[in-house]
Amino acid sequence: MRGYLNGIKRYPNSREARQLKPQGTVKVWIELDRAGQVLGAGVHAGSGSLILDNEALRTVRNGRYPAFPADAFTGQSFHRFVVPIEYVVEGG
Numbered sequence: 001m002r003g004y005l006n007g008i009k010r011y012p013n014s015r016e017a018r019q020l021k022p023q024g025t026v027k028v029w030i031e032l033d034r035a036g037q038v039l040g041a042g043v044h045a046g047s048g049s050l051i052l053d054n055e056a057l058r059t060v061r062n063g064r065y066p067a068f069p070a071d072a073f074t075g076q077s078f079h080r081f082v083v084p085i086e087y088v089v090e091g092g
Contacts, residue, residue, distance in 0.1 A: 001030075002083050005059060009085055012055045022049035025086045026056035033078045036065035044082050056085045 005028075011017070024047030031039040041060045046053045060083075073079045 001081050005083055005085055009059045012051050017051050021089045022052050023088050024048055025084050026053050027084050028056050028060050029082050030060050031078050031080045032065050034068045036067045039078055052087045
């Protein structure tokens with residue numbers, strides 16, 4: 001999950017992000033049902049930058065997730081993951 005989300009993330013490209021160049025790690029939570037559908041998502045621990053926190057949530061909500069294997073999370077209809085997403089300024 002961590003590798004996937006960090007692979008699809010994009011650094012925010014707003015004017016404010018280009019000026020402030022925030023960096024940090026956002027810990028997001030995501031709940032997925034057994035079919036891989038997003039039930040909910042939020043910020044578990046913010047980065048100190050609302051720009052990065054919002055971008056991390058966008059990344060999580062737009063992801064595509066596979067169904068759980070039959071033997072994973074036995075007896076659970078959904079599972080909550082907490083994943084860190086790191087943002088650094090390229091060349092910085």
